[in-house]
Amino acid sequence: MQTKIIFENVGGRTIDFFTAIYEAWQLVIDSIKALPHIWFYRRQVTEQIYVFLVKTLPIAAVISIFVGLGAMIQGTYQSSALIPRTYVINVIFKSTIIELCPIILSLILAGKLGASLAAELGSMKISEQVEALETMSLDPVGFLIMPRILAGMIMLPIIIIFANFLAMFSVFFIASIATDWISPKEFLSGMQMNYRAFEFYFGNLIKPAVNGFFIALVGSYFGMRTHGGALGVGRAATNAVVVSAILIVFFDYYLARLLL
């Protein structure tokens, strides 16, 4: 009897898992299908881009400054006196722009944006606003989801570029101007050392765009399948954060293996 329950449970969860993947995939397909109508939904797209920017920029600024400074403290503390300081700056620069800033900010934005997206769409779903769109001959995917996914994919790279700039500027400010630990010239040559353009694109464009896509997709998916009132909205928000965080760290590893 106990074994039967375990099998039923495992089987049910497996079916739920693959159903969720199928439904999320369907959402992606529907969003792609809505893309040719982007002019029709232009207002929604620009609104979402604005929302992403306003909601994330202040938090991105604060976090990136301290991520950069934290990396600098670790870099200088861990390196021995024998290692040239330009090398230390090079390690700080690369680890910050390729890994630290993109992943830390993506995880934080998954919490902030993913949760708010799921809660927003979830409350629209349970208050029949999504159905109201349909009765007004508007495609909920085109009106609500495609603009959010697009905004995520466009805005996250921009935010990460801004964050990386701030992080490195704060490192420069403390290391070169405030403490004189390294001269500005050495600092710049450390940043340029062993420079590969693709690494820059990878950390600033590819990875953030993928993360932005997952944050918006997962938030939208859980929002659109919300049911059960306020409890359902809370559940959707929590699930959105957890699942998008897992996807972000998984693809962080997988993309690095694949592309670097």
Next chain:
Amino acid sequence: MIEVRELSKNYNGMPVLNGIDLDINDNETLVILGPSGQGKTVFIKSLVRLIEPDSGTIRYDGIDVLTLPKRKFIAIQKKIAFVFQDNALFDFLNVKENLSLYLRMHSKLSEKEIFKEVLRAIEFVRMNEEVLDKYPEELSGGMMKRIAIARAIIQQPCYMFYDEPTTGLDEANVEMVVELIHKFKKRVCKFEKRVCATVVIVTHDIHLMHAVSDRVVLLKEGKIVFVGKKEEISEESLHRLYDTGVRDDL
């Protein structure tokens, strides 16, 4: 004309709609009456394809809409407006944006012309311009209902569907809703000279049924138990319909 044949819907094996056959004539006001949990909302939402029934057909002027792909259904959907029980106003838009959304997305009218239409709609529901900048959360229940009706009116529908339009409203607002239902038909038939003004209302409110209906359908356990004029409904059939509910207002 809307023709419904053998419409059925089950949830978890439980039949909610049980082989419904019904003709809804052009320009009539049809009230579907029944206590809560009898399948009224599922039925009205099936009529506009917000819920996909398990079996049966729904024909609008001879076109079976259930077999149409969603893309092609839009042409018919544009003739339909729906007033939801909880109004379903977009809470991220203010009243003006709620009212202008449909025209902005589907018409080629200029902003000025859209604003004119918004003003007409707002006057229609006896409200004034001051409300336009407010968000739904700042409105009372009665005001939200009127805005929801205005948002439906602005679509210039042929078919107007109301889901429990008087639920949660006080007497004055119920009277207002009754007046607006009459006014919609009058405006469409008399002033706009359009021939289509079919109104379908699901409600448990017997007073509303008496006030607006041309024809009444009594729905019980997903089945139609009566179709006819309101004068033909006996006290006994109403009693039978509501025998599990409160009957104080009968």
